[in-house]
Amino acid sequence: MNSITQASLSLASSHYENFPVASILLPLRLRQPIALIYSFARQADDFADEGDLAPEQRLALLEGFRQELDRINAGAVPQHAFFQTLAAMIARHKLPLQPFYDLLDAFSQDIVKSRYENFGQVMDYCRRSANPIGRLLLHLYGKATPRNIGYADAICSALQLINFLQDVAIDYRKDRIYFPQDEMRKFRITEAQIAAGDASGTWWTFMQFEIERARRLLQSGAPLGLVLPGRIGLEMRTIIAGGETILRKLHQHHGDVFQHRPVVRSWDWARILFKAIRKK
Structure with missing residues (x-):
C-alpha cells in the first residue's frame, strides 16, 4: 500500500461522524479504493468550505481538480501524485469518471x-x-x-x-x-x-x-x-x-x-x- 492510499484511509477513518466510510465491515480490497474516493471528495469539499479564501480562489482550486480528471479521461498522466494513484485505481476497477465531475460541480455550486x-x-x-x-x-x-x-x-x-x-x-x-x-x-x-x-x-x-x-x-x-x-x-x-x-x-x-x-x-x-x- 503506497503512502497516498494509507493517508486516504487515515483521512476516511478520522473525518466521518455519523456514517461509516471505508469501514472495517468491508473487505480490505474495497476499503482502499473507497478511501481514495472519499479523499478526493473531502479535499474538494474543503476547497469550497475551509479557510479564508476568496470565491474565485476556491473555484480555481476545484478547476485544478477538474483538469486532472480531464487528463485521466484523455489517457494522460496526471500532474499530482494523488491523482496518479486515483487514476490507477479508476483504471483497475473500471470506474466511470462522470461521478467525480458531478462532485466537483456540486462543490463549485456551494461557492456561488x-x-x-x-x-x-x-x-x-x-x-x-x-x-x-x-x-x-x-x-x-x-x-x-x-x-x-x-x-x-x-x-x-x-x-x-x-x-x-x-x-x-x-x-x-x-x-x-x-x-x-x-x-x-x-x-x-x-x-x-x-x-x-x-x-x-x-x-x-x-x-x-x-x-x-x-x-x-x-x-x-x-x-x-x-x-x-x-x-x-x-x-x-x-x-x-x-x-x-x-x-x-x-x-x-x-x-x-x-x-x-x-x-x-x-x-x-x-x-x-x-x-x-x-x-x-
Whole structure:
C-alpha cells in the first residue's frame, strides 16, 4: 500500500461522524479504493468550505481538480501524485469518471449558490453532491444495475437531506440554507429564526414535514441493503440504520437542532450493528 492510499484511509477513518466510510465491515480490497474516493471528495469539499479564501480562489482550486480528471479521461498522466494513484485505481476497477465531475460541480455550486427555491433544486444538488458516491460504490462492488442505482440514489439523497437537517445552524454560519425557500414561506419559517436558533412557533411542524420526507426517501432505497451480498450488504444496512438513528433523534427533540444537534454515539453504533446483522 503506497503512502497516498494509507493517508486516504487515515483521512476516511478520522473525518466521518455519523456514517461509516471505508469501514472495517468491508473487505480490505474495497476499503482502499473507497478511501481514495472519499479523499478526493473531502479535499474538494474543503476547497469550497475551509479557510479564508476568496470565491474565485476556491473555484480555481476545484478547476485544478477538474483538469486532472480531464487528463485521466484523455489517457494522460496526471500532474499530482494523488491523482496518479486515483487514476490507477479508476483504471483497475473500471470506474466511470462522470461521478467525480458531478462532485466537483456540486462543490463549485456551494461557492456561488446559497439558497434553493424549491425541493427540485435541492434534489438536483443532491444528485451531484451525494448520489455519485453511491454510484461509484456500486461500480466497485460490480453491482451497478439500473435497479440498484435507483436504490442507491434514494439512500444517498436521503442521507444528504438528513445532513442538511442536522447541520442547519452550521450551514447558516456559512451563509447557506438548504431548506427549500417556498417551503419555508409555507410554514412561516424565516432566516431570522434560524439565525436566532429559535425552535418555537411552527418550527416543529416544519421539521416534521422535512424529517418524514427524508425518512420515506431513505426507506425507498433500503432494499439495497438486502440485495447486496455479504459484507457489502452489511455495510449498506449499517449506513441506512445510521440515517434512521439520526432521524429518530431529530424526532425525539422535536427538530430542535440548535440545542440538540443529533450525533451517533458509541452506544448507538451497537444498536445499529445489531439491527444491520439481523437484517431488520
